Amino acid sequence: MDINVADGKTLLVDGPASVTLVSGKAEVFGYTLRNMEKVVIRDGKRMPFFVMEPATFKVALGENANLEEVDGNTIPPSWDKAYKELSTIRSKPALALVLGTADSGKTSFCTYMVNRLLNDKQKVAILDGDLGQSDVGPPCTLAYAFVSRHITDLFNLEAKNAYFVGVTSPSRAVDKAIQGLTLLKNEIMGGDLDFVIVNTDGWVEGEDAVNYKVRLIEQIEPSIIYCIRQDEKLKPLMDAVKSFPTVIVDSPQTIKQRSRDKRRSLRELGYIKYLKNSKVQSIPMSWLKVESEEVMVPSKNFLGKRREREIYSMLGMKPLYMVELRDKVYVVIGKNRWISPENVIKTEEILGKKVVITFKGDEKGLLLALYNDEKKFLGIGVLKEIDYGRKVVKIFTPVSSGISIVIFGKVRLDENLKEVMSPTIEESFKPP
Ligand SMILES: Nc1ncnc2c1ncn2[C@@H]1O[C@H](COP(=O)(O)OP(=O)(O)O)[C@@H](O)[C@H]1O
Ligand SMILES: [Mg+2]
Incomplete structure (x- = not known):
C-alpha cells in the first residue's frame, strides 16, 4: 500500500510492519532515511516517520498493525536541546546515562542520540542496562555495542560483549547488575570512543529502585544524566540524583504504552534472536564449571562412598x-x-546443613549463559536436561564450542521459547 504524507507531518506506524521510503524526505529518531530504504517495525513497537519533504511510503502491515498521521514532529524539542548540550561536552569519552519509567521513551531517546552523534561523525557506543527490555544483548543480560551506522532499532545491533544477570528485573539482582554494568563500562571506556550512551531499566519507583540507580550512577560516573519525565513517578529519583549533572527531557506525547504481555513477547523476540540456529549440545559435567546463585559448584562429586552412604x-x-x-x-x-x-529435617539437624531437594526434570527450560575459560560471554542457551547417570548436561544453544562455564538464570523457557511463569522456581530448584 502506498501512502502520501505532506511535509511537516509524522506518520506513526505500529508494528509488525515495514515501511519503505519511495520518494521525498523523512527521518526516524534523528536519522534521515535513504531513498528506498526499508524499515522494519517489530510487534509492540511504534515508529515515527517525520516528513521533511512530501513523501511517499510503501507500507506493509502485519496482524494488528496500525497507521496514523499526526501534525508536526513527535520528537520533543527538548530532545534536540539535549543533543546540543551533549555535543558540547569536551572530555572524551563522554558518558550519558538515561533514566525513565517503562515506556517513557528511553530506548527511543538513546536511538535518537546515537543517530544525532553519528550525523556529526562521532564514535559512539551504547551500553544497554535494561535487563527486561534489552535492546542490544539477549534478554536478562547487560550488553554493549559500538554503533558505526545509523539505526532505527537498537535491536538490530550486534552485541560486542554481554554480562548475564539471569533475571528480567534488577530488583532481583541489584549487586550483580551493578557489577555487570561497571565491568562492561570499564571495558568500553578502554576503546577509542567519543560518546557512550547508557540506557537503564524502568525500575525507578520506591526506595530500593532509587538506591539502585544512585549506586549505579556512583559506579558509572556519567558526565551527564538525562531524566525522561513522563509523570510524577520519576520525581523521587530525580531528587536523589540532583547533585549530579542532570537534564530533564520530555517524554513524547505519542508514545505507545505496552502491556506486560507485550513486553514479554518483545522479550521473547530477543530469546528467538539469540537462540537462532541452536542445536542440543551434550557436554560432560566434568568439563564444566557450573555457577548458580553466586556459588561455584564443583561439577564432580567429592563425596566419599562412606559419607554418601551415611547421608543416604x-x-x-x-x-x-x-x-x-x-x-x-x-x-x-x-x-x-x-x-x-x-528424614530431611533429621538429616539437616545431624549435618547442621540445609538439605535442598530437587526433582529430576525441574532443571528443564532454565535459561543459561555460556562463557569460555577466559570468562568471555559466548551466548545463551536453554537447559534441556541434566543426565545424572551419564553425567552430561544437555544444552540447547547456538554456541558450538569453547563452553567452559555455565551460569544458571532464573527464567525458564518452554519448547517454543516462551517464558514460563514459575513463582516457585527459586525455592524449588537449585542446580547441583
Ligand atoms: N516520538 C515518538 N512518537 C511515536 N512513538 C514513539 C516516539 N518515541 C517513542 N515511541 C514509541 O513508544 C514506544 C515506547 O518507547 P521506548 O523508547 O521503547 O520506551 P522505553 O525504552 O522507555 O520503554 C516504542 O514503541 C517507541 O518506538
Ligand atoms: Mg527500552
Whole structure:
C-alpha cells in the first residue's frame, strides 16, 4: 500500500510492519532515511516517520498493525536541546546515562542520540542496562555495542560483549547488575570512543529502585544524566540524583504504552534472536564449571562412598545425585520418587546443613549463559536436561564450542521459547 504524507507531518506506524521510503524526505529518531530504504517495525513497537519533504511510503502491515498521521514532529524539542548540550561536552569519552519509567521513551531517546552523534561523525557506543527490555544483548543480560551506522532499532545491533544477570528485573539482582554494568563500562571506556550512551531499566519507583540507580550512577560516573519525565513517578529519583549533572527531557506525547504481555513477547523476540540456529549440545559435567546463585559448584562429586552412604541412610533413600557443600547438601531425586520430610529435617539437624531437594526434570527450560575459560560471554542457551547417570548436561544453544562455564538464570523457557511463569522456581530448584 502506498501512502502520501505532506511535509511537516509524522506518520506513526505500529508494528509488525515495514515501511519503505519511495520518494521525498523523512527521518526516524534523528536519522534521515535513504531513498528506498526499508524499515522494519517489530510487534509492540511504534515508529515515527517525520516528513521533511512530501513523501511517499510503501507500507506493509502485519496482524494488528496500525497507521496514523499526526501534525508536526513527535520528537520533543527538548530532545534536540539535549543533543546540543551533549555535543558540547569536551572530555572524551563522554558518558550519558538515561533514566525513565517503562515506556517513557528511553530506548527511543538513546536511538535518537546515537543517530544525532553519528550525523556529526562521532564514535559512539551504547551500553544497554535494561535487563527486561534489552535492546542490544539477549534478554536478562547487560550488553554493549559500538554503533558505526545509523539505526532505527537498537535491536538490530550486534552485541560486542554481554554480562548475564539471569533475571528480567534488577530488583532481583541489584549487586550483580551493578557489577555487570561497571565491568562492561570499564571495558568500553578502554576503546577509542567519543560518546557512550547508557540506557537503564524502568525500575525507578520506591526506595530500593532509587538506591539502585544512585549506586549505579556512583559506579558509572556519567558526565551527564538525562531524566525522561513522563509523570510524577520519576520525581523521587530525580531528587536523589540532583547533585549530579542532570537534564530533564520530555517524554513524547505519542508514545505507545505496552502491556506486560507485550513486553514479554518483545522479550521473547530477543530469546528467538539469540537462540537462532541452536542445536542440543551434550557436554560432560566434568568439563564444566557450573555457577548458580553466586556459588561455584564443583561439577564432580567429592563425596566419599562412606559419607554418601551415611547421608543416604539418614534420608532413607538413595537419590539420583547428591553434592555436599560447606553449608548445604543438594539432593536430586527421580520425578516420581518420594522423600520423607521427617528424614530431611533429621538429616539437616545431624549435618547442621540445609538439605535442598530437587526433582529430576525441574532443571528443564532454565535459561543459561555460556562463557569460555577466559570468562568471555559466548551466548545463551536453554537447559534441556541434566543426565545424572551419564553425567552430561544437555544444552540447547547456538554456541558450538569453547563452553567452559555455565551460569544458571532464573527464567525458564518452554519448547517454543516462551517464558514460563514459575513463582516457585527459586525455592524449588537449585542446580547441583
Ligand atoms: N516520538 C515518538 N512518537 C511515536 N512513538 C514513539 C516516539 N518515541 C517513542 N515511541 C514509541 O513508544 C514506544 C515506547 O518507547 P521506548 O523508547 O521503547 O520506551 P522505553 O525504552 O522507555 O520503554 C516504542 O514503541 C517507541 O518506538
Ligand atoms: Mg527500552
